[in-house]
Amino acid sequence: MKKISLYKLFLIICTSIVYSSCKDGLFNPGAVVTREIQLSSIIFSVEVNTMLEITLVQDTINKALVTCSENLQSDIDIFVKDNILYLNNSIKYSWSRNYEKVKLELHLIKIPRLDIWKPSYITSRDTIKTHEFFLVDWGKFTELDVTLDVDNCAIDVSVEGFGHYTVKGKSTTATFYCKGSAFFYAEGLQVQNCTVFQNSIGDTYVNVLNKLTVTIQNSGKVYYYGNPSSIILNNNFSNDKLIHLPNN
Template structure:
């Protein structure tokens, strides 16, 4: 009787395991059998777009180009889940892939535009530029919903405005030339802009990450928290310390 009971228990466990495996494919977020599919590239033509909004996990490459289009790269099964919305001058990127078991490669989105004026991140992503991006003004907004964003851009703008919100986190590397650079830093944001020449740099440091900048004429820093700052160049330096709530404005400003 004991042997039969053990055999029955083993069979029951096997049946339960098979049942779980059979039901998993119907659950999109827990699908161990999903495959990315064959590699494809899907082109979507764009007209008059200058603003990018990211709403899901992507690897995004920005290209300044007179020929304006979006090129999606990846497995055909995953590319089919990408959604794009174009509203006036804004391109919004999203996808419905939510598999928590199978670790598939990031969807690549290569965006070709005549000029980039605004980049907004609402989700984790990696941004990089192919060549130099140029124009009059570039705004970069990193929301707290984005969680973690990595960015590496080569820029040639008159004015750069970078603003991170709430508990945003990530590393941001900028090179090139921006006559005036303005940073509002909240969360755990690490800025490496020591290879981007600016005549004037303004920093509001309300986070705990480090900021490295290159300022030739003026460096204006307002300190609310503990994230230290490092600078290149020989600027006139203005430092203000402001205490907000229970934060201690203890950050320091050092030459590199």
């Protein structure tokens, strides 16, 4: 009987510990707070390795403002190593915690290359004025909505991707690598010279003033606004996939 009692006591203690941990992990994320992280002045690229809502802000300093539940702040790991900014997290029990998505306001002197590995929502507070905007989506879904004033815009996505990429503003040149089932909405981006590699079942919209080069390798269509003086089309499909739309 004594052994049984000790065993029961052991079970009660273990159950209490597990319950307490689960209760804290599953049901008590805490109040929403914002934490500021100072970053190195030189950043060549950004690695997004966790699900985030990211707002890009062009600034005179590099810093990150992380907004999420206070009990999750320690799980958000943001650091610079070898001039690469890493955005990571180690949040547990995320499947059952009732909390708002982690929001990141990323203040940067220059907008470096963005490498996206996890589903993310990326937007810009104001117009981003820089030499180049370059985003590579290695994952399956990213929702992008940015306004640019750049010399060059380049977006490349995974063959498994099904994200939506909205770009507005103006750019001297633009290159879009459309793959998987991604949709590109760049009709709000006024481009002088644009190159589209269409290998998606989703459609692509562009606005071109001077030269448009299109290679079509999948069923997705390419719609274009503007009246470019030069159009080069490489179409691997028998039917017409390049469609001109009148300006409103």
